[in-house]
Amino acid sequence: MSGIDDLPPLRDVIASHGLTARKALGQNFLLDLNLTAKIARSAGNLSGKDVLEVGPGPGGLTRGLLASGARRVLAVEKDPRCLPALAEIAAAYPGRLEVISGDALALDPAEHLEPPYAICANLPYNVGTELLVRWLTPPTWPPAWDRLTLMFQREVAERIVAQPGGKAYGRLAVLAQWRTEAQIVMHLSPQAFTPPPKVSSAVVRLDALPEPRFPADPKILERVVAMAFNQRRKMLRAALKGLSPDIEDRLLASGIKPTERAEQVGIEAFCALARNVAAG
Incomplete structure (x- = not known):
């Protein structure tokens, strides 16, 4: 028995089902159920709430979510080798785990x-x-989810929470922080x-804000930010010249110096520029 439920430890599950992590699928299994339970707790109070999990593998985090009181977990797993192990978890938590075999992108x-x-x-x-980008850019806001608790490579996590002025600050930080409260809650x-x-x-952990921090058309903001950071070494008057023939005037009207680079510009200023562009 494991420490969080009556199911076997994950090492035993992996051994009995012959599971080895596959690099092609981006798999790295987290075997410490105390850690997976801690990640589940960092997602906040899940009682009475549905939870989407992507890439459960042998089910370590799945078990943490269910043990933490999630009403229902929808686990999407691309690797068919993991399905028997997940079926055992579903049997131990009747009616609370649905496993879909397929691609989360679809x-x-x-x-x-x-x-x-x-x-x-x-x-x-x-x-x-x-x-993450898909979840941050739904057709309408607020989205159907209210909180994302996601594990990334540390470099990606730092890009999500980065502030203007550093190399980590970029498109991902703007997209995430425009519409959510984002913070790193755990290191592994x-x-x-x-x-x-x-x-x-x-x-x-990213908590959805009721509305974006500053008004802007999402598609125009995404276009402005993508162009700015795609050529982040260039001054904005050069990086954004394809956006408008009078880009210098638009930058100045938005409170941005044309000689600044993208990493120096905060979210509020990017939104101001997006509104200026939208105005024609």
Whole structure:
């Protein structure tokens, strides 16, 4: 028995089902159930709430979420080898775990979960950033989820919470912090995983704000920010020249010096520029 439920320890689960982490799937298994329970607790009070988990693998975090009181967990797993282990968890928590075999990028969680739901996942390294951007850019805001608790490579986590002025600050920071309260809540060393990755990891919690911090058209803001950071070494008057023939005037009207670079510009100023562009 493990410390959080009556199921076997994860090492035994992996051995009995012949599971080895596959690099091609971005897999690194977290085997310490005390750690997975801690990650689940960092997601806040899950009682009476549906939770989406992506890439559960052998189910360590899944068990933490269920033991923490989640009403229902929808686990999306691309690796069919993991399904028997997840089926054992589903049997131990009747009616509370639904496992979908497939690609999370092709899933609409709203078809399966009752909003507002939480998303909590040790994301596969190869799709983590893409999933985050999708969750941060839904057609309408506020989104169907109210909190994301996600594990990333530490470098990615630091980019999400970065402030203007540093190399880590970029498109991801603007997208995340414009609409959420983002913070790193946990650090994990490579030794916590099997096999140990070459980089450290961190858990980021993002709480959806009722409305964005500053008014702006999402698509225009995304375009402005992407152009600015795609050529981040250039001054903004050069990086954004394709945006408008009078870009210098627009930058000045938005309170931005045309000679500044993208990493020097805060979210409020980017939103002001997006509004200026939208005004034509």
